[in-house]
Amino acid sequence: MFYRKLLVFAFVIFMAWMGLVHSTAQNPSVNSPLAKPQPSPTPTPKDGIDVGDDDIVRVDTQLTNILFTATDKQRRLIINLKQEDIRILEDGKGQQIFTFARQADLPLSLAILIDTSGSQERTLPSEKEAAAAFVDAVLRVAKDEAALITFTGEATLEQDLTGNPQRLRRAIDRVKFIPPSGYIGGGQTVGTPPISGGNQNLAGSTAIWDALFVTADEVLSSTSDKTRRAIILLSDGVNTSGKYKLDDAVQQAIKADTAIYSIGIGDDFYGGVNEGVLRKISEKTGGRAFFPRNEDDLRKAFEQIQIELRSQYLVAYSPSNSKRDGTYRTVKVEIVNADLKKQELVLRHRQGYFAKTEETKNKKP
DSSP states (O other), X not given: OHHXXXXXXXXXXXXXHXXXXXXXXXXXXXXXXTOOOOOOOOXXXXXXXXXXXXXXXXXXXXXXXXXXXXXXXXXXXXXXXXXXXEEEEETTEEOOEEEEEEESXXXXXXXXXXEOSGGGTTTHHHHHHHHHHHHHHXXXXXXOEEEEEEESSSEEEEEEEESOHHHHHHHHHHXXXXXXXXXXXXXXXXXXXXXXXXXXXXXXXXXXXXXXXXXXXXXXXXXOTTSEEEEEEEEOOOOOOOSOOHHHHHXXXXXXXXXXXXXXXXXXXXXXXXXXXXXXXXXXXXXXXXXXXXXXXXXXXXHHHHHHHTSEEXXXXXXXXXXXXXXXXXXXXXXXXXXXXXXXXXXXXXXXXXXXXXXXXXXXX
């Protein structure tokens, strides 16, 4: 009897062991040597219009996202484009589109950059008034955020990113032209600056590219990927100092996925506005340049920026060049619809991006 019970007990143990082996083979645990990492699902094409705010960050991380606006000859926004109306090229090669949608209400992360050098002395009051009106019209509490930076030869963070319009207006009110030592007005100085007056020399110069670089690198690059990042630059575009070049500023803005909207405003006494460079930095980053002739034009420029920031298309595609080598890739969005081609629409978007690297891929969020 004892041996019969022992045999039954051994049989039960054996069957239990066999069941465990089968279960492990079918459902290996994370620590099991049979466990294998599951591949990411292959992204599938998605069409649509007016997707929600969060959809842009749900796009597969292997895809490249491009935001663009479309306008006609009268600069009116086109808001009814479809995926089949366009094609996207990377380094001249057609790409497969996986997502096409209109982003009408994306949260905004903005930086208002105000040139306070000598060439802006007489125009600064109008710039401050227009900037304050822009803040009141654009900023939505608990959704959007903005920062204020002033610059001459150095950039000063007057107000860090905030969603509080009152704080921004107070910061704008405090902005003023601080003349360098010996300044008597009209760009003229008397005497000589002190021997240790490096800061005074900087106060009399303009480092636009440095200000753009540091704003994209230190203020906007750390904001949420859910937001639309943009810099609104108020300057005459005449750079006279600084360690960075125009291309350095453009590249840093592209790396931070930041569009630059330029408002060219300056004093004719100082030579007016350098429209060429302001157009260049805006076009390369997907923004737009404005050249107001009076206060009414200045207010309209801010209004147009607000409209464009909230009326954009999102295109996401899987690059045919899958190398993670950090190289710069050119991007072009084109109209292929024959009827729309006749309308000569203008599409504005960043003209390229820097490919991710393995270091970026493995970097923890």
